[in-house]
Amino acid sequence: MAVVSRDFRELRLEHVSRDFGQFHALRDVNLTVRRGEFVALLGPSGCGKSTALNCIAGLLQVTGGAIYLDDQRLDELGPEDRGFGMVFQNYALFPHMTVRRNVGFGLVTQRRPRDEIARRVDEALALVRLETQADKLPGQLSGGQQQRVAIARAVVVAPPLVLMDEPLSNLDAKLRVEMRAEIRRIHSMLGCATIYVTHDQEEALSLADRILVMIEGQTRQIGAPEDLYARPETIDVAEFMGYRNLFESDAETVAGGLAVSIGGARMIGTPVGAIGARATVAIRPDDLRLTGDGRIAATVEIAEYHGRDFYAVARMDDGIELYFRSDTRIAVGDAVRLDAAPARILVYAA
Amino acid sequence: MSAPRLPLHRRLREYGLDSVTLLVIPGVLFVLALFIYPFFYGLVLSFQPKAGDWLANYRKFFAEPFLYDTIGITLAIAVPATLLNVVLSVPVALRVRLLRRQRLLTTILVIPITLGTVMVAEGLLTYLGPRGWLNRTLLEFGLVDSPVRLVHNYWGVMLSLVITGFPFTFLLTLSYVTGIDPALEQAGAVLGARPRERFRRILLPLLAPGLAITLALAFVQAFTVFPSAILLGAPAGPTRVISIVAYQAAFEQYDYSMASAIAMLMAAVQLLIITLLLAARTLLFRGPASSGKG
Numbered sequence: 001m002a003v004v005s006r007d008f009r010e011l012r013l014e015h016v017s018r019d020f021g022q023f024h025a026l027r028d029v030n031l032t033v034r035r036g037e038f039v040a041l042l043g044p045s046g047c048g049k050s051t052a053l054n055c056i057a058g059l060l061q062v063t064g065g066a067i068y069l070d071d072q073r074l075d076e077l078g079p080e081d082r083g084f085g086m087v088f089q090n091y092a093l094f095p096h097m098t099v100r101r102n103v104g105f106g107l108v109t110q111r112r113p114r115d116e117i118a119r120r121v122d123e124a125l126a127l128v129r130l131e132t133q134a135d136k137l138p139g140q141l142s143g144g145q146q147q148r149v150a151i152a153r154a155v156v157v158a159p160p161l162v163l164m165d166e167p168l169s170n171l172d173a174k175l176r177v178e179m180r181a182e183i184r185r186i187h188s189m190l191g192c193a194t195i196y197v198t199h200d201q202e203e204a205l206s207l208a209d210r211i212l213v214m215i216e217g218q219t220r221q222i223g224a225p226e227d228l229y230a231r232p233e234t235i236d237v238a239e240f241m242g243y244r245n246l247f248e249s250d251a252e253t254v255a256g257g258l259a260v261s262i263g264g265a266r267m268i269g270t271p272v273g274a275i276g277a278r279a280t281v282a283i284r285p286d287d288l289r290l291t292g293d294g295r296i297a298a299t300v301e302i303a304e305y306h307g308r309d310f311y312a313v314a315r316m317d318d319g320i321e322l323y324f325r326s327d328t329r330i331a332v333g334d335a336v337r338l339d340a341a342p343a344r345i346l347v348y349a350a
Numbered sequence: 351m352s353a354p355r356l357p358l359h360r361r362l363r364e365y366g367l368d369s370v371t372l373l374v375i376p377g378v379l380f381v382l383a384l385f386i387y388p389f390f391y392g393l394v395l396s397f398q399p400k401a402g403d404w405l406a407n408y409r410k411f412f413a414e415p416f417l418y419d420t421i422g423i424t425l426a427i428a429v430p431a432t433l434l435n436v437v438l439s440v441p442v443a444l445r446v447r448l449l450r451r452q453r454l455l456t457t458i459l460v461i462p463i464t465l466g467t468v469m470v471a472e473g474l475l476t477y478l479g480p481r482g483w484l485n486r487t488l489l490e491f492g493l494v495d496s497p498v499r500l501v502h503n504y505w506g507v508m509l510s511l512v513i514t515g516f517p518f519t520f521l522l523t524l525s526y527v528t529g530i531d532p533a534l535e536q537a538g539a540v541l542g543a544r545p546r547e548r549f550r551r552i553l554l555p556l557l558a559p560g561l562a563i564t565l566a567l568a569f570v571q572a573f574t575v576f577p578s579a580i581l582l583g584a585p586a587g588p589t590r591v592i593s594i595v596a597y598q599a600a601f602e603q604y605d606y607s608m609a610s611a612i613a614m615l616m617a618a619v620q621l622l623i624i625t626l627l628l629a630a631r632t633l634l635f636r637g638p639a640s641s642g643k644g
Binding site: 105 | 531536539540544551552556635
């Protein structure tokens with residue numbers, strides 16, 4: 001009956017793997033989550049991030065490696081003994097229980113005294129601002145309210161770690177932004193360490209202290225949101241982080257950086273890692289500026305109005321497409337000149 | 351100033367009645383001809399006894415232990431068989447839900463239904479009889495000194511009801527069990543509930559309405575037991591179920607009126623039990639067994 005201690009310093013994943021038959025869902029994942037930290041597992045769907053979360057929760061057995069909470073080995077314990085809080089993608093609220101009984105479930109299984117349960121459930125409901133809905137059934141609540149109940153149910157047991165599996169993916173865009181702020185508020189109030197699975201880079205960037213980018217079951221990069229955004233270490237991370245303009249080029253080391261060719265124009269870029277004679281160039285649409293004296297010439301093929309600005313696709317003389325953003329009105333067929341700062345042109349080994 | 355009156359067919363359509371509604375007529379005729387009419391025919395017939403006043407049949411039934419005992423005898427077989435089938439179905443369905451080769455197992459379990467009670471009864475008669483494989487094996491290994499009596503008594507009927515009834519309750523239960531979102535159990539586990547507690551507090555409450563329906567249907571099936579009670583049971587004594595006396599009244603004494611009265615009493619008992627079950631069901635949660643807006 002080893003119930004995990006509430007207080008902890010760190011959760012460690014050491015060489016964690018999970019195979020499904022011949023399929024390697026998770027390969028050699030290492031991660032340390034410190035107390036109070038908010039870590040996002042970010043990756044495209046099917047990359048193994050939910051598998052990783054389920055392994056931490058104990059809902060899936062690991063097939064290799066180990067998980068520790070400080071000195072205690074966790075991966076041999078069942079989910080019941082880990083004492084974590086978890087928010088499921090579809091919320092998994094018990095449909096036959098009122099909001100109050102849903103939230104109190106974890107305390108009842110801990111055999112807490114009745115008055116303590118009532119007090120802590122009230123506190124948790126106040127935290128998620130659902131005091132007035134306490135006696136309703138989940139089916140009578142809106143999606144956002146159900147989400148709050150799920151969060152209250154996960155945090156009411158004062159878990160050392162809260163696991164969230166794409167909690168916002170079932171909400172509409174407006175509610176998603178609201179709940180994002182809500183999750184940040186609750187995290188800063190409670191200070192419990194959180195592991196948050198998402199495929200939405202914006203969500204990860206705005207919520208997390210650190211992001212682990214996972215692709216094909218492997219860790220590609222772990223770092224602060226700023227680092228991941230500005231300097232992805234590999235080309236697939238760059239692609240996932242929104243570097244939509246990716247193309248091959250010759251590369252030549254010169255003073256001040258690496259010279260590459262973009263649509264015939266010779267530009268200076270920033271190398272990431274060792275680069276040979278051929279390289280892949282990555283530029284974010286936001287980093288391409290529309291200026292009269294820009295060195296890249298292209299013709300607009302698609303222009304989308306996005307309210308405050310335009311998103312456009314232009315084709316360069318060599319046939320390669322460029323995605324870029326513009327504050328001024330542009331139309332299909334316009335000849336445009338684009339430019340980018342050397343720091344914003346990332347160059348990877350091809 | 352009143353609004354202009356709409357034509358009749360427009361007004362009927364407001365109530366959901368249009369030409370498509372006519373398609374229910376064959377179904378209604380079918381039910382009237384094959385269910386409602388025979389039922390009321392039997393009901394009226396039961397009040398027209400061969401001798402005596404209109405209640406004579408019922409009075410006779412409750413005056414003779416030979417007749418009224420059959421209600422108790424039938425219940426003593428049907429209730430345990432029903433409960434056993436449903437209670438067995440739940441753990442099996444919970445386990446089968448997790449299997450990949452569900453279809454194979456389901457097929458194997460459905461076979462007894464397709465074979466029919468008579469064939470199962472014949473099979474059991476040979477297999478479980480004093481010179482059947484089971485007893486020969488038990489004797490051979492010295493596990494028993496004399497053959498175990500498993501046919502021509504209560505246990506024979508019981509076994510046959512379990513074999514033919516279990517697949518039915520199992521399939522129904524399986525469909526209810528698979529309707530429960532597995533994430534609910536996972537949520538329970540993460541919140542510290544062990545398997546027993548998860549079953550008691552999450553699965554059982556969500557299954558209960560379905561189990562009430564399963565119990566009702568299985569009970570009706572078991573209560574009307576006839577072929578196996580004759581073939582595998584002791585129809586003169588311990589398994590003298592109510593359908594046997596109805597049969598005897600109709601086809602041995604040619605007293606259709608009495609037979610109808612017995613059939614009406616059978617229906618009354620079934621109706622009573624089902625009403626109780628469904629009344630209990632209204633007290634339970636009956637919403638969807640999944641969560642979220644999905």
